[in-house]
Amino acid sequence: MAGKNLGTSLRAEIFEAHRPHLRAVAYRMLGSLAEAEDAVQETWLRASAADVGEVRNIGGWLTTVTTRTCLNALRSRAARREEDLQTAYGADRPDGSPTPEQEVEAADAVGIALLVVLDTLTPDERLAFVLHDLFAIPFDEIAAILERTPASARQLASRARRRVRGTSPATPDASRRQQAVSAFLAATRAGDFEALVALLHPDVVLTADPAVIPTPEPVVVLGAHTVAKGAMAATGRAQFTGPALLDGAYGLAMAPHGHLRVLLTFTTHPDSGLITAIDVIAEPKRLAAVEVAVAVA
Incomplete structure (x- = not known):
């Protein structure tokens, strides 16, 4: 012009x-x-x-x-x-x-x-x-x-x-976690219960801080089927959730309209790659303490 x-x-x-x-x-x-x-x-x-x-x-x-x-x-x-x-x-x-x-x-x-x-x-x-x-x-x-x-x-x-x-360490554990987290997000967005269960260790533990529900005390959910049911209930919110580096490790950030509301950190089994623990963070002070970055290969 x-x-x-x-x-x-x-x-x-x-x-x-x-x-x-x-x-x-x-x-x-x-x-x-x-x-x-x-x-x-x-x-x-x-x-x-x-x-x-x-x-x-x-x-x-x-x-x-x-x-x-x-x-x-x-x-x-x-x-x-x-x-x-x-x-x-x-x-x-x-x-x-x-x-x-x-x-x-x-x-x-x-x-x-x-x-x-x-x-x-x-x-x-x-x-x-x-x-x-x-x-x-x-x-x-x-x-x-x-x-x-x-x-x-x-x-x-x-x-x-x-x-x-940010950069994620190039280790087998980091790669397995990235694959597991990406698959977890895809299954949650799709509402695929069976796929979620398949990604979770039978004894998986999900911990959500009091700001997530909210409740007076943190909520602890045990077992693959129970955790998967909870994830299914969050399918709508998963649409505003995406992968992020959280303190250098692959995880998920929920940010409707670009404003951070929830972070999910994951622990995976070193051999199977199944998700063994999920920490759901929503308390403002805890959110502020996590360094969020964009994953760069």
């Missing part, structure tokens, strides 16, 4: 051609498809009212408007972290907002673990990492959005990158 004379106002068809890219940027910035749609719509409202006659790169200009909108939303979110979840997730949005299925599809495309880690970054770190590492936007352009120097923007992205990317 560079060099094209757009006149003084932006035509709707030009904006629509850029909408998928803007939505992708906004989703990775905000972690919620509903909020991303809101940010893109706000970009359209601003763009349609602006004089763009002198804009030579309309795509870059629209991306800047969208990211600034998202940055404001992230900074506002950081100031009200304890707000009601239903409000944060847009429960009262009008018809036409993204469906839960669309939210799940978007989360799967990006990766639950990435969304979880992005949610732990500062707004400026998140913007620098998303724009540079995920969309290859130069640091001088990122610096202009953040009102920082390019060197500062580069440092923000580097700091975020170290927190995002």
